[in-house]
Every structure is written in C-alpha cells, then in structure tokens.
Amino acid sequence: MTTLQTPAEGSGPRMVGAPPFPHPLVIRPHDERVRIYVWQVPVRVTHWVTFFSILLLVVTGAYIGDPYLLPPDGSIMRAIRFIHMVSAFTFLASGLLRLYWLFVGNRFSRWTAFVPVTASQRRELIKQIGWYLFVRKEAPRVLGHNALAAGTYTAIFVLFLVQTVTGFALAGMHGTEPWATLFGWVPSLMGGVSGMRLIHHLVMWVILAFMIHHVYSALLVDHWERNGLMSSIFSGYKFVTRGEIEEARDGGMEIEELAE
C-alpha cells in the first residue's frame, strides 16, 4: 500500500503491487515499503483457535488440578471437566489442521520454515541468538519466521503433542475408548500415572512461560523492524521494504506474487 514517486511520469502515487507497466526509469527505492501476504487464513485461524483453547484449558485445568476458589455447587467439577474436554478436542482439531498446512501451505507456513533444514537457516539461528544477546547489531533479514523463532515453535509443537497425548491418556484411564487403547502405553514411559499427570501439569507451565516470551518477542520485532508483525497475525500482511525482500532468506520472489 506504499506509494512511490515516478519522476519520469510525475503522475503521483501508485500501487506498487501492480505497476502499470515496467518502465526503466521508474525508481524503486530499496527502502520503499510494500505489503506482502505472509500468513494464510488457516495459519491465522489455527493460531487464534489454539490460543483461546489453551486459555480455556489452562483455566479449567488449574481447577481440575487443585479445585479451589469456586464454591461447591451443582456439578461444578463435571462442568469444568466437560469444558476441558471440549477445549481439548478444539485444540486437537486446530492442531490437525495446522499439521496439514505444514505440508500444503505457503513457504512461510510449511514445515521447511520450522525445522532448520538448510545451512542458511542454521547460520541465521546463530545470528538471531546473537541479536537477542545484544552481541549483533542487526537481526537477520527474514520475512516469515526467523530460524530461532521457528525452532522455538517446533519445540512448542512438540510440547503441544505431549499435552495432547498425556491428556487423552488421562481420559483413557477411565476406560474411555478409543483413548484407553490408543494411549494405554503412555504412563509406562513416564514412570507411571502420577508421572504422566506431573508432566501434563509442568508442560502447562512451560506453555504459559512460552506465551510471555512469544508476545514479548513479537512486540520487540514489530517495534524493531516496523513491519506490522503484530497486525499480521490478524490480517496476514506484513509491510517490508524491497531491500528486505531481496535480502531475506525466504524472500527474493516477485513482489507481485506476494502482494496479492
């Protein structure tokens, strides 16, 4: 949505995403900001569904783990466990959709954006850590997830998986099928049912800690790079300079393709 002055024509502001025609005299400054479409609909939807289901899971899980504050009434525990289960299924559905999108989504949401498969991703990981530790002045240029963030999300996905498996294994303990059959083997891996319950509980705390970090680093990068990162998880768009697009590890494609 940025504008650009073309001195040769002098015809005023113009959409960058759709130039009227290629013109050798059009000056396209490196620091001109353009709008690129990064997060597709399923990415944004699963992000928010996951967020809200985690919120419900944490609140209801806290009560189940240590029931207090709420006065005894009617069938409060039953109701809360019901909400916990419904949220768990919502969380699972959202996770499955995101899992599918790891294989069919755009370059920013595919699995290759998460697992540091290339050498440049691994170099970027080191650089990004350096930036966070204040030893590097510049953060590496990247349009989607930087390698460090991607690594963190991968770890969080693994924790989500642990929560899902231990959660449904706990449900299966009552003999509820198919969980009893599917996840009956889980407790033995975790030193018994108590160990499994402890892990389910501790991982919740780790996810809460991650949320703090996640919001902070998003604010930080948004502020630092002025690329509209915070709004991108609502709109899907980021605003980056042409220079960034050229330099970014996951950039370098035609702007037209990205601008939508």
Place this chain on the structure above:
Amino acid sequence: MATVDGSVYHALIARGVSRRSFLKFSAAMAGALMLPAAYGPRIANALSTAKRLPVIWLEGQDCAGNTEAFLRASHPTVAEIILDTLSVDYHETIMAAAGRQAEDARKATMKAFPNGYLVVVEGSIPIAEGGIYCTIGGRTFEDTVKEVCAGAKAVIAVGSCAFDGGLPAAKGGPTGAVGVSQVVPKATVVNMPGCPMNVQNLTAAIVHFLTFGSLPATDSLGRPLFAYGQLIHDQCERRAHFERGEFVTAWGDDASRKGWCLYKMGCKGPETYANCPTARFNDGTSWPVKAGHGCVGCTMPSFWDQMSPFYGRLSTTPGFGSDVTADQVGLGIVATVAGLTALHAGGSYVRHKRDAAAPPPPAEAVEAGTATGGTQA
C-alpha cells in the same frame, strides 16, 4: 497341613458349611470374577469335584501382611475355608514344621506333584550381591523361587512386594529388590498387588483356577482384570462429592465429617486401579476412603515412590527437593522467563537509545533501488 484327598466341597461339608451357603458363595465368586450369574452353578460344580490344590507359599522380604490378610477370619466363611482347605503344604509363617523338616515338606510336595502345584509368593526378591539379603536354609530366596516356580502349574504373586519389589525396592533400598516376574520371566505369574492384597481377590483367582484350569485374564502388568480393571475413583462412593466440587481441605474439618471427597488431601484413587471400593476389606466392612483416608495407590507400580507425597495431589518434580511442589517449579519457570524478558526489554531500550543517538547509516537504499517491478527478483 491338609492332605489332598477329597474334594473342596467335601472339606466344606465336613466343616459344617451348608449346601445353600456353598451355592451362595459360588454365585458371589462369579460376581467377583465379573462373570455372568450363569457361571455360579458352573463354579459350584467345579468346586464340588475339584481336588484340593497343593500350595507352596513362599515368603521373602516381606512383613507377612498378606499372610495376615489370608488368615484374617472373624467367622468361618466359605472363602476362608476354601483357602484353609487348600493344601498349603509349605508356608513358613503358619506351618508347624521348622528347619530341615519344613524344607523337606516343600521338596516332598514338589516331588509328589510335578507340574501340579500352585505357588504363592509373598515379598520381594533381593538380587543385589548375589541375593544374600534373604536366605532360607542357607539358600538365597532368589534360588528357591526359581526352583519352586519352575515346576509350578501357576504362580500368584501376592502383595506389592512380590509384584515389583514394593517397599524394599523404594528409593534408597540397598537389596536390589524385584518382583517375581522379574526373577522367573518365563513362568505364568499373576500379580495381585496391594498392601496387602485383598484376600477376596485371591480367593476369586483360585476359584477361577479350580473352575477353568487357568488363572484369570490380566492387564499388561499381569494383574487380573476382574480386580484391577477399573479406577478406584470410578467406583468410589465419594465420587458424587468430587463432581460437585465438595472437598475435604483439612483433616477433621466439617467437610471430612460430611464424608466429602479426599482429592485435595492427596487421594490417589484417580490414578489407581483396584476394586477396594466394591470388594472392601474385613468381610466387606470398609475400605480406606470409606474410613476417611485417601487411597495411597498401593496396587500401582513403585507406589511408594510414585504416589508420594501421599497427602499431596501431585508428585514432586524429580531433581527438586521433596518439599518443592510442582506448582512452585512451574511458577519458577514462568518467573524466570518473565524476569529474563524484563531484562531483555531493558537491554533493548538501551540499544534503541544508543542507535537513535548514532549517526544514521549511509543512504545506500536510494542508489540500489533501480530495478523495476517487472524485472525485480
């Protein structure tokens, strides 16, 4: 010791049990084994003709609690007589013979009934340092178990110690205590953990053996499903209070007088598989939760370590002290991340100020941006 002549039924009649109560017992056993009622007559029939079963009862590292449960008799019930009239040919605690005489009785039974006797093992088997922590008649218990189980028709491990080492295997135990199935992996071992096991379950398992010629179906830990197939929590009479959010929060409080749920007092009913709420103890009189104390999960693997703290909901986190709760660990994780975040925010502010004070970078952007939309990238 009883001889093996005659049927179980004859022994019962001789002890003054009426046919009516015998049939009632058979029906009750069908119920205990979770069999349809139609199995009652079949059990009665089998018991009427079954020869009494020679039993060798071995004790290792144990407290004789299962023997106590086995012998516990307020009045002669059919179950008790069933157990009584088992030909318990060897049982260190209750046999009259001692020393060489006792060992000879065991050997005689093994010789007289090759592959025909039942072995009940109580107590854990120490295997550290060659098994020297428990020896009987100059032989290690490990040795005896291996020898006796090799010729057994079936082996029943009673109590938590014989199941997986139990208390002697808890953290800090020096004897390398293990359960029966770890020492004789090839034998058919049915585990009846519990501290002690419920004698009703042992009776039912033996009745099953007498009726069907095999021990009952078990779960992956070798525990009979009829007794260990359901969570305590799912059978507990205080469950309604759990669902209503009615919890005891201090011993002796108003809630505990009302018989509310013991969840917050560390009841391990939600992680324990056993039939205590339905089978109960001492002729069906009561069981721990009914008596006002939470379950401590004694039928579960390594219960002493796994289920502690007995009076707390969650286990403590390995690597942290036993007085640090899981929530303290969790809050610590969150506080650490929050603290690091605050520190980083401070650092970022300094960086921001410093960069703002520094001269702006050369405007290379202008000269580089000569590509057109059509040819870019």
